[in-house]
Amino acid sequence: MEASLIPSLDVRVVAFCLLEERLHVLLCAAGECFELPGAPVPLTRSLEETATCLLSQLTGIRETYLEQLYTYGEPARANPRLISVVYFALLPASRLYGSPHPSARWWAVEALPPLTGDHAEIIAYAMRRLRYKLEYSAVGFQxxxxxxxxxxxxxxxxxxxxxxxxxxxxxxxxxxxxIIEATAECRTGEGRPARLYRYRPDAVAEVKARRLFP
Amino acid sequence: MEASLIPSLDVRVVAFCLLEERLHVLLCAAGECFELPGAPVPLTRSLEETATCLLSQLTGIRETYLEQLYTYGEPARANPRLISVVYFALLPASRLYGSPHPSARWWAVEALPPLTGDHAEIIAYAMRRLRYKLEYSAVGFQxxxxxxxxxxxxxxxxxxxxxxxxxxxxxxxxxxxxIIEATAECRTGEGRPARLYRYRPDAVAEVKARRLFP
DNA sequence: ATAATAGTGTCTCTCAGACATTATTTA
DNA sequence: TAAATAATGTCTGAGAGACACTATTAT
Known part of the structure; x- marks a missing residue:
């Protein structure tokens, strides 16, 4: 039992995607419940690379919008003790070729299945962060x-x-x-054609928070 | 050598304090260099408790403003591989009774000693976060x-x-x-006496970010 | 021609930012 | 009474928020 003298550590990912006009989260089966996808941290990979690889294995998408969300480590959150560095990802549905890895599934955030440990709380926090980011930035296009x-x-x-x-x-x-710009193209459809926009990769990531001071 | 099959983990703290009209950071000696104070995570304590205990041992202050800053885990940042959950603390100098623990010392942020690994970068990030928080909140009173x-x-x-x-x-x-309110008292000094203010513990921690949307 | 969607401009009101003088104390 | 520090109000300009009609396409 000496294996548990120190807490173990993994990386988890809250991956959001828009499917059928609803926000979805990627979850893996864990016995009766479901859980956020996770992986141990290999000695040779950074935390972020670990998250990227995990997402790539599960969805096939190698490049995603990814940021560190929070590190959870309450002693009671898992048994045996586990510390999770949680990342937050945005995936465009257009780059999902086919279904995710058989161990994973997309779930609409309004109808999540039972979740293990504190994962429901983590997803709720990720949602708050997503809303917050939308309020002061243009990340939605991700x-x-x-x-x-x-x-x-x-x-x-x-x-x-x-x-x-x-x-x-x-x-x-x-x-x-x-941070987005118009292109020359339009998308034709039922009504008047709509101009297409794209991300400006040269855009300075300009976070304008309302400052109490200049 | 099998001890290094998984990365080890600790908690570090960037503790700020105002001494002699200058912002200071608490550092510990580490051979030729200095480093942010750190401690391994005991099985029975949360990450935040670990940080609180560490600060309490080093400074004697049990209650501080504390928030999680970031988790650093690049493979190259330390040898052997180490993942650090870093916290950010604000300490009022008025509650420092005497000097810190002999292993630690306060350093003015404008004149830091050589630091191990990525600790200089971590402190720089903590400073940015501190400035950012001051810009949209009243945490300075901490x-x-x-x-x-x-x-x-x-x-x-x-x-x-x-x-x-x-x-x-x-x-x-x-x-x-x-988030602060006037008290009835004044502080007398060289010129006109100044009204004293205090934190309103009942204040709703109202983070007003400039929203792109209502 | 009708239905569907895209696209556009103005006014008002609030709030941030610049700015100078009076008030109260001690030495 | 002089020196030091505390305390206070107004004007202006920028930007957020509310609001309705015209334009272009497919059917």
Whole structure:
């Protein structure tokens, strides 16, 4: 039993994706319950690489928007003691070729299955962080294909924030943020064709928080 | 050599304190260099408790403003491989009774000694986070005694942000934030006595970020 | 021509930022 | 009474939020 003299450690990922107009999270089966996908940290890989590899194995997507969320380590959260460095990922559904790895499945966030330990709380926190990021940035496009219309982007914002947004104000501000730009192309559909936009890779990641001081 | 099949883990703390009108960080000697204070995580303690105990041993202060900063785990950051969950603490100098534990010392952030591994980078990140928090919150008072004047608070903000602030705008906004309140007392000194303020423990921790959307 | 969706501009009101003088104490 | 520090209010400009109509396509 000496194996448990020190807590063990893994990396977990809360991966969000937009499927059928609903926000989904990737979960793995764990006995009766489900859990966030996780992996031990190999000696030779960084935490972030571990998360990236895990996502790549499960979904086939190698490059994703990824950021560290929080490290959970309450003694009671798992038995035996486990410390989890949790990452937060946004995946565009357009790059999911086929289904995820058989051990994993996408679940709509409004109808999650029973989850092990504190994973429900972790997902709730990741959702808060996602909403918060949408409020002051344009990361929402990370859930869309490379080219997208402003209406599609607005629908994502409305879906995740859970409220209607004014179309003119949305456009003004999302463009002012300067991290997406118009392309020459349009997408034709039922009504008037819509201009396609794309991420500006040269954009300075400009986080404008409301400062109490200049 | 099988001891290194999995990375080991510790908790580190970046503790800030205001001494002699300068921001200081607590460091421990580590051979030729210095390092952030750290401790392994006992099986029975949470990460946060581990940080609190460590600070308490080193400074005697049991209750501090503490938040998780980031988890560092690059394979190259230490040899043997080490993953560090880093916390960020603010300590009021008024509660430091005497010197810290002999293994630790306060260093002015403008004149840090050589640091091991990535600890300089970690401190730089903690400073950025501290500045950022000051910009949109009133946490600065955590570096002051229980009762303080607005001029003292403003000096802290100016020192850490590295710029002069307008007195009237500072007062307006710091009071609007609603997390400190006037007391009945004044502090007498060289000029006109100054009203003392204190933290409102009932204050809703109201983080007002500038939102891109309502 | 009708239905569907895309796209556009203005006004108002709030709040951030700049700014100078009066008030109260000690030496 | 002079020196030191505390305390206070207003104006202006920028930006958030509310709001309705025209444009372009497919059917």
């Amino acid at each position: 859930l869309l294909p490379e080219r997208f219309t402003l209406s599609e982007l607005q629908r994502i914002y409305e879906m995740i924030l859970g409220e209607k947004l004014d179309k003119r104000n949305f456009r003004r501000r999302i463009l002012q943020a300067g | 570096l002051l005694p229980e009762r303080f004047t607005l001029s003292e608070l403003q000096r802290i903000y100016e020192m850490i942000l590295g710029e002069k602030l307008d007195k009237r705008n500072f007062r307006r906004r710091i009071l609007q934030a609603g």
